[in-house]
Amino acid sequence: MAGSTDVLELWREALQKWERQTNEMINNISADEGVSQVMNRSLAVMTRLQAQQGEAIERLLVRANLPSRADFRALGERLDGIEAQLSELKALLQASPMSGETPPASRAAAPVPRPARTRKPPQEGGS
């Protein structure tokens, strides 16, 4: 119980109240069109800077004969392709002795237990 002597409980309530009021106050400020305009201008500047920085780093990496992010990305994509092919092979190996059927190319999982699909909803008032 939050009695008058329970200082910690009072502190917790005050914290929640402060949180609510401060959020509201900042929201009211940021809802102003001028503030929104300034926020978006800052975002635009940050966007331009980031793009320029990215280009500069890319040039630097080329000059230093080091792999760039794009190179790693290309490697990652090739690895993804290899992983997908491995998954397909795994699925084929798992499926072939069971049914002799070819599973869909995308199937990559172990055989799934197949429970009966006959469940009925509980009666009204039941569990």
Added chain:
Amino acid sequence: MSQVAEGPDLVERMRIEVERAQARNIKGWNYLISPGAKPGVTPKDVVLTRGTLSLYHYRPLVSEVYRTPILFVMATTNRAYIFDLAKEQSFVEFLLKRGFDVYVIDWNPPRDDERGLRFEDYVLDFIPTCVAEVGARSGEDQVSLVGYCMGGVLSLMYAAIHSERPVRNLACFTTPFDWSKFGLFNRWADPRHFDVDSIVDSFGNMPADLISASFDMLRPVTKAVGQVQLWDNMWNDEFVKSYRAFDRWGAETLPLAGEYFRQTMKELMFANKLYTGDLEVGGHRVDVANITAPFLHVAAEHDHIVRTEASQDLVKRIGSADKQEIVLKGGHVSLVAGPNAVRRLWPKLDAWLAPRSA
């Protein structure tokens, strides 16, 4: 309360607080040096992975399941393990135990070469591919589609375009429909000042940091207060476990495919085309009136991201005869996970889906 009665209470309170202070110190160290519990613990098979798309099938926990499988469509901004946070805190585990066959569409961070993905890819390729895969594995030609937030928007688009077939039931949680009612987001993303083209053209994909910052700005001091509350509750293992799980999930915001983000801003946020019925995806007009499957929308009373005003007209405009909206106590995330969800949303969805899934 009299001073006589207050005396022993005060002593007892002091004793408890001293014990908690000691526990805070010990457990505080543990918190700092140990990793949190691994999320996503319910056994599952990864059925499909293709770039940003992953489809999981959770292994059944009962011997008899309902005929129609559930296919969750996660919001594109976050990971789907919010549905499977931890043991006893897992929406998926709850549904499995209640006899549902559960599949989940999760999103990986889109790669740079996926910057061109559009609504068309999600609605006319990813979701149909997953529905087909679920059909192939389950032997059923219909699914119950359950979309969360932007996953709900994609599910609406899919169901409106594919109204003749595979969706047997459609449930959406906190799904924005009238995008002019977003409140602060509408102010911040005013097309006169918010240059979405410049952002997408510069970044390629929309960076996760910017998305997460925009969510944080809706409640600017809540994160800091959360840290204080964590310290205050450091003695409470359950609180700390839950805090860590949510904190980790919140920190794992995903980037968005650039063109998808551009489309979301221009067609939904600026032009509100989902609401006006003017949205076209791959040449198909998206009119939610075409949706005739049983429909449930669940909104959160204290949702600070998708306010109830942004979704309240949805159920009125859906074409289904069997349709319902429920507004539950809770926020955008606590609606689907955590103690609030265990008591409120989970049993509601079970009760709504069970008679429609046999």
